[in-house]
Amino acid sequence: MATRISDNIRLGTFVLGGLFVLVLLLYMIGRNEHLFGTTYVLKARFHNAQGLVKGNNVRFSGIQVGTVRKITIEESTQIEVTMSIDKKMRRVIRKDAVVSIGTDGLVGDKVVDITPVSLICSLARDGDTLTTKPVVSLAALLDTLDHSGRDISVIASELKMTVQRVNRSAIWSLLDDSTVPADIKVTLSNIRQASGRASVMAGGLDRLVQDMRAGRGAAGILLADTVLAGDIRQAGKRIRLAGETADSLIGTLKNVAGDVQAGVAKNNGVVHALLYDTAIIEKLNTSLDHIQKGTEGFSQSMEALKHSFLLRGYFRKQEKQKKKNK
């Protein structure tokens, strides 16, 4: 009988162990699917449910907070998703939170993502409808990629044409010409030589300037000799004085000219006679003729005197004196 009882105890333990595993399994799964515990309901409206089904997970900032309870077609274009959310999230989810449909991993199940926006808005209550964000579907993404691909192919073909054109162009032949680099090299060496010369020249100029500063050479003297400057200043003064003298002279001359003019106007005086009296000119001419004749006679007389023995000695003395002076 004792073994019977102990056998029964073992059997009871065995059966209860099995039941415990069953209950644990069911409870854990139920808890994950939010069957137990209190929940509240939030709603969201989408244009496309993207394969979302009843029982999909709802995540708040990536944390599992509930499941999709119901998906109903509101109008022909709108789908209302009803979500059971853990009541603990009542103090967290706010009315302006944004709902979107995402994928768990790249190819996983669909999930509903609730993303918080602010901390100011009031908390969402049971049955509230949250705003939704249009989701980027893979198809739309591929569509965009297709467009860009086509654009890229157009750009590539145009680039190809451009390159071909460049290949045919003068620039390309210039670039392709192997003699150009050699020419450029020669040119550069010429430029280098020229610049060397220029630098030598600049050195010379530099020296010249230094010399001038030091007062060497004509320009240097001009620039650096203070005595000369004084001289020049004095010369300037004198030129001014001379100018003034010339001024007064011109004034005097003016007076004289005025007098002469006055004399001429009155038909008397020497000047008038000189200018207007033709008889005088003839008289002067004859006088000058007479003087010439007289001078010729005088020079003949002087030549005769030179040759006369009385005066020959004097003349010889004079000539000797001249030679000596030379």
Add this chain to the structure above:
Amino acid sequence: MQQETSIKLFLAEAGDLARFSARFFREAFRPPYEVAAFIRQCFVIGYRSLGLVSLTTFIMGLVLTMQLRPSMVAYGVASQIPAIVSIAVVREIGPVITALIFAGKIGSSIGAELGSMKVTEQIDAMEVSGTNPFRYLAVTRILAATLMLPVLVLLGDAIALYGAYLGVNIRGITSFNLFWSQVFDNLSFSDVLPAFIKSYFFGFAVGTVGCYKGYSSRKGTEGVGRSANSAVVVASVVIFIIDLLTVQIAEAIGIN
């Protein structure tokens, strides 16, 4: 001619088995109940099988995990090993492996026990003495097998998952908490309930086939061995057929 006979024999046996099952349902739900004998059979059939089932499911969980690991690593989803192992164990490997072990141990023992009682005419003697041998021998065993196998399956699942946990930790490091949450995040009712329900049918099949084979054994001691052997073979085949039917039905009613 030979073939025709064997087909006839097969169909005759199937009919006998169906009649035997029907008799079980007629007898099982009518008092008086053999409670003490039923509990005794539960102990013998359920508790005594626990060691064997524990060992096999533990090894199954461990080996499955280690075998999966290279290809999972090659796909870059080594982190999903607990998920895939838990689903495999709970849905299919736990129930089927446990049921096959159960058929090997219990089916053969029932077949041999009842067969020897049959050939030594103990059953006939009981009938003469006024006790209902079917009720006392067959109903208690079939009920015990039906009710104990699901318990064994649940315990076997738990042990297999523990083996899987050890298997994961042989090559990598996964904390028990992470393993736990990965297992339960990926299990759902549709994984557990069909498997749990089908294990009742497995247990019923093992008990019924064992009892039928024992009850219908003939030709002395040689017949006892044959009935024990065929009980295991037929029970195993029936387990797989039930498995196939379960998955079809679960698919059809949308809980797969």
